[in-house]
Amino acid sequence: MAPFRKEREAKPMANTSLRVAIAGLGPIGKKVAEALDQGIDGLTLAAVSAQNPEKHHNWLGSLKKKPAVLPIEKLSDAADIAIECAPAKLLRSIVAPFVEKGKTAIVLSAGALLENEDLVELARKNGGQIVVPTGALIGLDAVTAAAVGEIHSVRMVTRKPVNGLAGAPFLVENNIEIESIKEPLKIFDGTAREAAKGFPANLNVAVALSLAGIGPDRTRLEIWADPALTRNVHRVEVDSDSARFSMSIENIPSENPKTGRITALSVIALLRKQRAALRVGT
């Protein structure tokens, strides 16, 4: 009798829709919101947040079901999962309220996690979860698998068009002028941790790679500005005791030249996995 009752109790739980909040309505937030509005199994778009909600009035009106428009500090009352796709400096104010309530935060501004590492402990203590999707990168499934064994080295070379890098603090602080370059220029050679500081809106992928593999201090990164490029190109090389592999991806920029189109699709793929009967990939 008891097991039967348990099963009947469990079923409605599995059928309950998880409420999703999207913090930031740039190219990532909007595309993910539209996918949720079109329908993703087991999930509903409950709330969104933007700096200037008025700017998004027409777009919100185009959705089949308008979500609540809330300031970021109210999102965790309205949703079970947050998708952080806002400027990096807001990471903490978006993620902390969710994970301290034992909820999930999907983080795109992965670079900012390095200066807010205690959020991981906060999530652990309260049964919450921080999820960093593959985003604009490739192959984090292989890197996490290799990391179960021993990874000897991870190197990444990023090449971006000038407008995908312009204005980064590292360039400003070091007086590196890229606007008029005619040839590819190497502008950075260092660790993923250093890149997160110098390029907070351009190199989240390097930090995601480092968290999947051998950490931000051992993951090496070169960044090139290339005036002939129209895509953001990342090449990753991993050497480990189970495999040696290299991967590269050429991202078509979205309306934000710093952000590859595939980033939003990666989040949508992750959301589709939440309730999928068949999950492929690690």
Ligand SMILES: NC(=O)C1=CN([C@@H]2O[C@H](COP(=O)(O)OP(=O)(O)OC[C@H]3O[C@@H](n4cnc5c(N)ncnc54)[C@H](OP(=O)(O)O)[C@@H]3O)[C@@H](O)[C@H]2O)C=CC1
């Ligand atoms: N992990 C990865 O692979 C990748 C990560 N990223 C990162 O993802 C994040 C989002 O990128 P992208 O979609 O291009 O976004 P944008 O930078 O183009 O837009 C940011 C959004 O945040 C909103 N915002 C700003 N301040 C606030 C606030 N106080 N409260 C609520 N919302 C606010 C803005 O509102 P408004 O529209 O009203 O101005 C805007 O909608 C960035 O940090 C980016 O670096 C990007 C690419 C790849």
Ligand SMILES: O=C([O-])CC(=O)C(=O)O
């Ligand atoms: O990592 C980032 O923030 C963005 C990026 O490189 C890309 O979209 O290709």
